[in-house]
Amino acid sequence: MTRSRALIGAVFLLLATVFLSACGGGRTAIPEPPAHGNVLDQADVLSDDDERVLNQRIDERNAHTDGARVAILTIDGVDGDWEDWTRDAAESWGIGDKGKDNGILIAVDTDERVTRIEVADGARETFTDDDASAVTENVLEPALEDDHYAQGLTDATRAIYDDVQGISSPGKEQGFWEKNALYLALGTILFLLLVVVLLYQYRKRRMxxxxxxxxxxxxxxxxxxxxxxxxxxxxxxxxxxxxxxxxxxxxxxxxxxxxxxxxxxxxxxxxxxxxxxxxxxxxxxxxxxxxSPTLYSGSGTHPSSGSASSGTSFGGGAGFSGGGATGSF
Incomplete structure (x- = not known):
């Protein structure tokens, strides 16, 4: 009798496990990366023009730095742990350049109204967890609170690339000669800038x-x-x-x-x-x-021909071990 009861209990336990899994114990599947560009708007909060502008700005910044490769994902609800899910999404998508671990994912759940900036280990050398928190709290969330998704994602993307490219260390106290040398350097830079401006104006008139x-x-x-x-x-x-x-x-x-x-x-x-x-x-x-008036009335968007970027932010990157910041709005 005891053996029969144990067998019946095991069967009930197995059935309960299957039932609970079927009733929501599962996990939201990670979507495929965007077929073109670096933005996947599954929550449908961005217009086509918003996506085009975001993709263009990411491509332009990728062409001038390999310090970060940013991708954007919006989704309307995620079952499972949010941070684990965004980290797995960033890894699955291969955000960043292979071997550099320089990917950064900006993720927004419009249902739970939470955000996550997932930062790969290589990118954390110039874009720290504190930087991610600052962008989340001061740039991304204020715009998202008013449902200004395009503005928030655009400003957050720009802030990330600015941080990556604009890291500077505080200067030390300078003596008299050091200050004079600084002024001389500034004067030289201003002179060169003047020459560049004059050459630019000449080329502009000619073209x-x-x-x-x-x-x-x-x-x-x-x-x-x-x-x-x-x-x-x-x-x-x-x-x-x-x-x-x-x-x-x-x-x-x-x-x-x-x-x-x-x-x-x-x-x-x-x-x-x-x-x-x-x-x-x-x-x-x-x-x-x-x-396409936008593409053909200015500098437009080009496939990168240099070594700094492939244009896309998906280059087989990895190294997402938990860096970044989570917020809510």
Whole structure:
């Protein structure tokens, strides 16, 4: 009888365990990383334009530093421990460059109204847990309290990159000669800045004249066509930032043509709706500008050609051992 009771008890225990698991003991699955860009807005709190601006700013900052690689995730509710979940998400996504452990995940749960900045071990060398707490409390949460998600995420992203790039140590007391040397250095820097500004203005005028010549040629070839002042200025700015044909343009066009022929999706760096492409003439630029004014009226967004960045924040990074800060709003 005792053995039978023990067997019955074990069966009931097993059934209870299965029942509890089925009734919510599970854990929210980690979503796949974004197919393009560095932002996954599962909570649907960002507009398409908000996401485009965030992705563009992350790409631009990635191109100038390898101190951090930031990704953003919003989600409407998570079952399970929030910090464990965000840490596993950052690891699963591979945020950061492989071998550098420089990934940072900004995560927001809009249902529980909690935040988490998850920082990989390599990034913690310049962006400490105290820095993460300061950004969470002073930048992210105040905006999120009023449901200004785009502003909060944009400002937090900028603050993180600023911290990574702007670390400085307090200066020591300087003597008379040291102060004079400092003034001399500052004077030299100001002089060099003046030279840079003058060269910039010269190049700007030269490229604007080139753009105006291209517009004039277009008007000669298209009698009756008109160019609004805003369009002229947008093309001037575009031509200033894209003065010459890139060296890989032939290869990029070959890939685009092959994708069209095979009915395949364009690689993001070849897609004129994702990255700014080179337009050799004003006429070639016009339809690109009409489709994506933001990308084709300024510096735009480019695939990185340097060693500082791959553009994306997903480079097989790891090393998320618990650094960062959690908050609520």
């Amino acid at each position: 604007y004249r080139k753009a105006d010549r291209e517009i004039s040629e277009y008007l000669r070839e298209n009698p009756g066509a008109e160019v609004e002042p805003e369009t002229r200025q947008a093309f001037r700015t575009y031509r200033f930032n894209h003065p010459r044909r890139p060296g890989d343009e032939d290869e990029r066009e070959r890939r685009r043509e092959e994708a069209r022929r095979n009915g395949e999706e364009l690689d993001p760096k070849d897609d004129p709706q994702v990255f700014t492409q080179y337009a050799p003439t004003f006429g070639a630029w016009l339809p690109l500008y009409a489709a």
